[in-house]
Amino acid sequence: MTGLRVRQRVPELMDDPALDPAEHRRALVGLARLNRVSDSAGVLWPAIAGLARELKRPIRVLDVATGSGDVPRKLLARATRAPAPARALEVAACDVSPTAIQEAVREPSGVRFFVHDALHDRLPTGFDIVTCSLFLHHLSEDEAIGLLANMENAAGRMILVNDLARSRFNYCAVWLACRLLTRSRVVRFDGPASVRSAFTPQEALAVASRAGLAGATVRSQFPSRFLLAWRRM
Template sequence: MRLLGRLPQRRVEPELMDQPGLDPVEHRAALRGLARINWLSGTARACWPWLRLLAQEQPGTPLRVLDVACGGGDVSRALWKRACKAGIPMILEGCDRSPLACAFATEAALRAGAEVRYFVRDFRELEASPATVDVALCCLFLHHLSDDQAVELLRLLQTVARRAVIISDLRRCRLGWLAAWAGTRLLTRNRLCHVDGPRSVDAAFTLDEARDLASHAGLPGAILQPCWPWRFVLVWRRP
């Protein structure tokens, strides 16, 4: 029924990767699997044009970007590589509430020679750091939250960002659910990814719902772009 049915309402279930006491070996394997999925689905590619535009508006000045709830940090590392290739000065950092995820991200950055710093911080602590970065970036985390928590996240990202907020996340739709079910099984054998992938789409927002979140969070003029594969990018720029 799930394969053929519609996804009319959000269904937020706890994802396995968010559970306390998760086996570290399995957690690391899941982060590697998610990195492959993010690479294939072009998460960094969808965010890059906006970061490039913001950087080019102030040439010669490094664009400071904070990747909030960065997980294994693969998106920020991919963006760092793009910035280096384009010759654009960019300072990238990532934070996550999971010490294991931050350690994993730091190790991966060292192996890749990527100059990206990762540190442990819950997104709710951002309120204590107003206007500390140019861009607050958040990829594939919004769907983990309740509606009220999602609005809180957007408000806090607005607080920490001097210039822009960029959100990349899933769109809730039947084709997206099918893609998540099939893609996680093709790209990784990790059971956490197999379970959490479809659950993530069940919990994702539609474009209209994401637009409403931005409105309730006080992000006037936010731009919402659908992108492949069944995702969206939300961009708000400070006037």
């Protein structure tokens, strides 16, 4: 666990284009289980519901780098139990991986899924909120700045980024969770590697500032996460 004071980008198996699709799908299932236990959708939901109450109309959400789409599906499920206007949430989600999108559409939902490279192609506009979960740590600082700028262009009102926070405690917690909750060798390697690659909350705030997100805030979230939030003024 040496070196956690300094960010170390560790190549993750999930990012390998040559990863076997069956192995990729098993990893996506494992990640969805980790997201469910850590309530990734619950990290994002209060801000989404709050904006819906404030604007008194349905909110359009785009989830970037969605993986198997478990987080946007959970958001939509929460919306069905919420009072109006949050109940009428409209959700779309994209990922660069066709394998991930194929897995996402296997489960029927009201989410619109599509393949899109958010690092190199401009995101579609017309959304109130653009979200991203557990992707920022995959990126170099320059790539993270580019992604946040792309999200800002697509977000009419708000950006929400839910990601791992780098620390010794979080490394141990993620290592243990990955062994208890999944047998995927990809997730068991990538989970701890992700914490080594992750930004601290302070580093994430500096990246947001460089991306032009003036007034962004970062708050720690249990377990092992932070939420970066930016609101258009």
